[in-house]
Amino acid sequence: MSLPFPHNIPDKHLVDRVLGGDKQAFAVIIQQTEALVAQMVFKMIQRPEDRKDLVQEIYLKVYKNLSGFRYQSKLSTWIGQITYNACISYLRAKQLLLPGYGLADEDGETRGANEAVETEEADNRIFQKQRTALVQQALEKLSPIHRTLITLYHQEEMSYQEIGAITSLPEGTVKSYLFRARKALKENLLLNYKREEL
Amino acid sequence: MIKEHVSEEDIQSYVLKESALEQYALQHIQTCASCQAKLNMYESLFSGVGEMPKPAFDFDVAELVMPLLSVKKRKVNRLPAILSGLLVLAGLIGLPFLLFDDKNSSGLQSVSPWLFGVVGIVAVTFIVISVSDMYARYRRQLKELNFE
Ligand SMILES: [Zn+2]
Numbered sequence: 368m369s370l371p372f373p374h375n376i377p378d379k380h381l382v383d384r385v386l387g388g389d390k391q392a393f394a395v396i397i398q399q400t401e402a403l404v405a406q407m408v409f410k411m412i413q414r415p416e417d418r419k420d421l422v423q424e425i426y427l428k429v430y431k432n433l434s435g436f437r438y439q440s441k442l443s444t445w446i447g448q449i450t451y452n453a454c455i456s457y458l459r460a461k462q463l464l465l466p467g468y469g470l471a472d473e474d475g476e477t478r479g480a481n482e483a484v485e486t487e488e489a490d491n492r493i494f495q496k497q498r499t500a501l502v503q504q505a506l507e508k509l510s511p512i513h514r515t516l517i518t519l520y521h522q523e524e525m526s527y528q529e530i531g532a533i534t535s536l537p538e539g540t541v542k543s544y545l546f547r548a549r550k551a552l553k554e555n556l557l558l559n560y561k562r563e564e565l
Numbered sequence: 566m567i568k569e570h571v572s573e574e575d576i577q578s579y580v581l582k583e584s585a586l587e588q589y590a591l592q593h594i595q596t597c598a599s600c601q602a603k604l605n606m607y608e609s610l611f612s613g614v615g616e617m618p619k620p621a622f623d624f625d626v627a628e629l630v631m632p633l634l635s636v637k638k639r640k641v642n643r644l645p646a647i648l649s650g651l652l653v654l655a656g657l658i659g660l661p662f663l664l665f666d667d668k669n670s671s672g673l674q675s676v677s678p679w680l681f682g683v684v685g686i687v688a689v690t691f692i693v694i695s696v697s698d699m700y701a702r703y704r705r706q707l708k709e710l711n712f713e
Contacts (some may be wrong), residue, residue: 390634394627401626402619409620419624426630502613521614550573553606556613 378442385433397426400446406523407447410514411454425453440532447533451515458511501563505555513548520545569593571600580607 376395384392404425412418428449436445458464506514512534519525519533527545531538571590578584586594594600 390631393634394631397627397630405620405622422622422626423629427633430634498609498613499616502610503617517614521611522619546574546577549577553610556610
C-alpha cells in the first residue's frame with residue numbers, strides 16, 4: 368500500500384486527520400507502530416493464530432479511542448499501552464498469567480546454573496552465530512512480561528519511564544523487574560550453553 | 566583486595582553504562598574470575614539481545630484492519646451551545662417577572678436587575694464562543710477538503 372505521507376509526521380497531525388475522517392492517515396499510524404505492536408504481541412502471545420485476532424482488536428481499540436488520546440505521551444507509547452493491556456487481558460482470559468504477574472516462573476530451572484559455570488569463562492566460547500539462537504531460547508523461558516520488558520528496553524531502546532507508561536508500572540518497579548529478568552536470562556543462557564557443551 | 570563479590574545489580578548497571586563502579590569494585594573484578602565471567606556474560610547477553618531479529622506479522626496489518634473501520638465523526642463539543650441555550654431560556658423566563666415586578670411577591674424581590682444583566686452577559690459570551698467554535702470547525706473542514 369503506497370501512502371501519500373512523508374515519514375515522521377507529527378502525532379498531532381496524524382491524529383487530527385484521522386479524527387477528521389481521513390482513514391488513510393490511520394493506515395500511516397498502523398505502518399508507523401506495527402513493528403512495536405509485533406514485538407510485544409510476539410513476546411506475549413505464543414499461539415500464532417491468536418495474534419491476528421489480537422492485532423485486529425488492538426488497532427480497532429486504538430481507532431475507537433483516538434479522540435481520547437491527550438498527547439501526554441508519544442502516540443506509539445499510547446498504542447504500546449493498549450497493546451500491553453490487550454495482551455495481559457488475553458493471558459488472563461486463557462489463564463496463562465500466573466498470580467503476581469507470573470514473574471517467578473524462571474527461578475526453578477535456573478537454580479542449577481551455579482557460579483562454577485560462570486568462572487569457566489563460558490562466554491568466550493559462545494560465538495556470535497550461536498549466541499543469537501541461544502539468547503532466543505533463553506528469552507523464551509522467561510515469563511511473558513519479563514520477555515516484553517527485556518524487548519522494550521534492549522531491542523526497542525525505550526527508557527524505564529516509557530516502559531512504565533506502557534505497562535502502568537512505577538519506574539522503580541520496571542527497574543527491579545528488569546534486573547530480575549536480566550539475571551534470569553543470563554542464567555538461562557548459561558544453562559543453554561552448558562547443554563550445548565554436553 | 567576486597568573479597569566480597571560485586572553485586573549483580575552493580576554489574577548490570579555498569580555494563581549498561583547506567584552507573585560507574587567504585588574503584589575498589591573495578592579492582593575486585595580485575596582479579597575475580599567469577600565477577601569477570603558475570604560481566605562478560607552480561608555483555609554477551611545484551612549484544613545477543615540486540616542482534617536478535619525483530620518479529621514481523623505474516624499478514625498485512627493495514628489490510629486486515631482498514632476495511633473494518635467505520636467513518637469517523639469528529640466528536641463535537643456541544644456543551645457551550647447547551648449551556649448558552651439554557652441561560653437564554655432562564656433569562657427569557659425571568660424577564661416577565663422582572664418587567665412586571667410585583668412588590669408583594671417576596672420570592673423575586675431578591676433578583677436585582679444587575680444580576681439579570683450578569684446572566685445576560687454570560688449567555689451572550691457562551692453564544693459568541695459556540696459560534697466562533699463552529700466557524701473554526703467549518704474552516705478546518707474546508708481546509709481538509711482543499712488538502713485532499
Ligand atoms: Zn568477585
